[in-house]
Amino acid sequence: MILKFIKGFSLLLFALLILVPSLIVVFGASKTDAEVYNAPLSLPERWNLDNYRTLFESSNVGQSFLNSVIVTLASVFFTLLLASLCSFAISRMITVTGKVLFALFTIGLAIPGQVNIVPIFILFNDLGLTNKLSGLVLINVVTTLPISVFILTAFFRELPKEMFEVSAIDGASPLRIYRSIALPLSRPALGATAIFLFVITWNELLFPLLLITDPAKRTLPLSLISFRGEYFSSYSMIFTAVMVASIPMVAMYLFMQRSFIAGLTAGAVKG
Amino acid sequence: MSARTGSAPTISGSGLAPRRKRKRDAGIYYAMGLPAALIFAIFYFGPFILNLRYSLVKWDGITDSEFVGLGNFIKLVSDDDLFYKVLGNNLRFTFLVVIFQTLLSLVFAIFLVKNTKTNIALRTLYFFPTILSSVSVGIIWLFLYDPNFGAINLFFNKFGLESLALNWLGSEGSALNAIAFTQVWFHTGQMMVIYIAGLQQIPQELYEAAEVDGASKWQQFRFVTWPMAIPTTIVVMAYTTIQSFRAFDLIFTMTQGGPNNASSIFAVLIYQTVFSELRIGYAAAQSIFFVLVLVFVTVLQRRFLNTRYEK
Structure with a gap:
């Protein structure tokens, strides 16, 4: 009885702890500042998009949104391409090379790229890759390769070997086996990895902060940070910006909860 | 299909053509692995080695660098004092987050392990913060923690608990704890889902047998659930540890390490050493220490949990 009460109470409490702050933001984006401060929890007097309009007119959030879309799509695409090719090769190599290659990526998992911020900043400066979206794509690919190779190699290793061997005997080249057997079969694993990559790339702050100073090249998280600096006291505007930055991921989450949860836990478990 | 397997014997019988094909195939496999390996070598291990080199010099990034040997490390x-303060902060932050996040996610996983409609809905809700960005989460909690109009203090004041209405992020005593709380809020749902996957693997018969033997709920947890959940616990704790070391985004958004560096962790310190103080060599030395601490904590944790596991 007491146990049941504790269980119900703690479940409800944590649910409220997530719901209430989320609703404050959703409501706040349709409120004036006075409303936000006086009654953060109440429904807005009138649902409207005024704040969104002001936001897009008075700041370059629109540009940042576009930059984020470009950087995320390109990063996820190239990471998946390179990682799936490499993982397939690793899983098919019987030699030491495959093992060594895999071990190198594992080091990258244990020691996050953050420890390299000093040399990466200097290196990218020297190579002229700062203030460029392509520079961000490159560093995103580098930091997400280890986890992707890890997940995909584990998946390829579980596929029955005979399937590949039969086609190899038939004279199919490795590239053909990769394209017409391995890739189609690994759609679920690729999907899970893609979602994981989408979320972390879309939300990444550190490297944009390091490499981008030009306001026109900002991604959304970076834009959000500087926006907060400017609109320090206007939480209605800040919440509107938070909404704009979160809506794509939230919408995807609502439609594909299962794949999202699978993807984001695969990233953790395999990592 | 049968025609294909039928051709197999001729392969092992004749020699040259398939062997040449195998050699060519091996070449192609190398070529497939190469782009990823090359990019990773150049932009991950390359900077790593550069870091070692920078750690031996004194350099502001503008004038010529000066070789100081191990001087940076000795000074560090x-x-x-700041370095030790940040080291302490980082360890405390990691410890708090790992303990509370693991505990909470295990408890919620036990509560929500059955696949009922309500449970699935609650899981979806608990998991939700994971998909948000650290910046968004940081901003939301900046508002909640605000001493003047934040929801948390409004709540305490309303219920006559004024003594609890602190300046959460503004005072040295509470800033790091407040951020740790936010981090737990942020990722408990993610770890809970991992636990649920692990708990659902436990054979139901074990619980039935325990019930027949008259085991209480607590005994069932103590002698069935917990031993069976240790492998998952290892995964959860290892992941949470790395995640907490990576909390740069959240801390940078909420306090930038302040007040008076009370909430600074390694990544924030390194960032500030480079960009506010322009001491590149010194920041490189800090990064190398960061790696050592991370490796040390990870190894220690594995050993601790593995010995528990073997018992």
């Missing part, structure tokens, strides 16, 4: 270890 023997004469830098």
